[in-house]
Amino acid sequence: MKHNKEKPTTVSVNIGLFLYLQEKVCERKTKTEAYCNLLKKASENFVSPILKNRNQELNINQCHVTITDLSVEWHWHRSTVRSFLETLEEYGQIEIIRLPKSFLITMPVGANGTDNIIGTPDFGFVRGLHEVLSDWIADGVSIPVAGEKGIQLLKTEMACFSEAYKKEHPNDTDGLKQALKSHFESAKQQLLEQMAVATFKKVIRKHYAVKGNEAMTLFYDNDLGCDSEALLEASQILAELLVCGISPSLTHETPQTKAQFENLLESYKALLAQSVGHADHL
Incomplete structure (x- = not known):
């Protein structure tokens, strides 16, 4: 996947703007409409009617859905819904807890205009990793280049986290040390997971992409x-x-x-x- 090299820009908007920008063309939802639909469901703590009796407790920006319900509502094939959710997950736009016959989805967006929750890696960091590793999978960059970019993304993430923590807790030196340690472990885990998935994709693509199914x-x-x-x-x-x-x-x-x-x-x-x-x- 090729991306331009411009500096990423983060824009904070109300969910209502996303809903306003949608252009209804036909019954089948576009990817943008499907994403907006998930945003709305998460903001409202939506629970699929078939799951109402599960008594699932939802946290902020969570919804409880089934592939079947989304398939019917979006007019998509079930496999398309599943692939779309997995791609959003790879980009760090949603977090999925996979239950036997349903998905518990969290949309990691700021609440009431606040930034990312302290202790959780910024989703720009996850997106950056995904982009770098996607380029590597497609042979766009070498291992040394991809590795160096991964290190730089991690350093940038830690620097941004430190700055954000100091703004919120200007006099908490001891707390900063502990928070940095915890945040580094969380970010490192994201790095390990992303690289594990990327290497699997790289190998299987190299050896089997030309074979028939x-x-x-x-x-x-x-x-x-x-x-x-x-x-x-x-x-x-x-x-x-x-x-x-x-x-x-x-x-x-x-x-x-x-x-x-x-x-x-x-x-x-x-x-x-x-x-x-x-x-x-x-």
């Missing part, structure tokens, strides 16, 4: 009858085989079924590699 397509069409729920279950089995080498779901299956999933792994990897390439162009 026809076997997965035929499996979805013929064996699963285009049942997306069944595809999700099958994909979980394939992911377990890829990461762990075994899948508990195959324990009691026939040798033929086990062999079928083993044979699907290469096509599944190719599908993952292609999805990495598509995400780079969102």
Whole structure:
């Protein structure tokens, strides 16, 4: 993914402005409209009607939704909704707690005009990491360059945090030391997570992007009858085989079924590699 090198600009606006700027063209929501819809839901602590009896306690800027509800409301395919949320998560625009049949989403925006919460890495830092690592995945920069940019982003993040803390607590020297330590650990964790995901994407894209995923397509069409729920279950089995080498779901299956999933792994990897390439162009 290519980005211009201009200095990022942060703009603080009321959610109402986002809602005003939307232009309704058809029933299917644009990505901007979907994002605004999530902002509205988070600001109102929206809970999907089907989840009302869960008694889920929500914090500020949180909403509790299902993929099905968003798919119906946005007029999107379920897989498109899931991919969109995962991309927003990668950009640091939302935080997702994945529950068995629903998502608890937090929109990390300032409350009442305040800046980012003390102790949480600024989401400009996360976005910056994502951009640098996306360039590296696409062979736009080398490992030394990407690594140096990551270090600079971390240093900038810590400097900005220190300055913000001093403004809020001008005489709290001891508190600053502890806050800096805690914030560094949080930012470091973000760095580790982003790099772990990026390296996986880099490797799988390098080795499987040119391979076909026809076997997965035929499996979805013929064996699963285009049942997306069944595809999700099958994909979980394939992911377990890829990461762990075994899948508990195959324990009691026939040798033929086990062999079928083993044979699907290469096509599944190719599908993952292609999805990495598509995400780079969102």
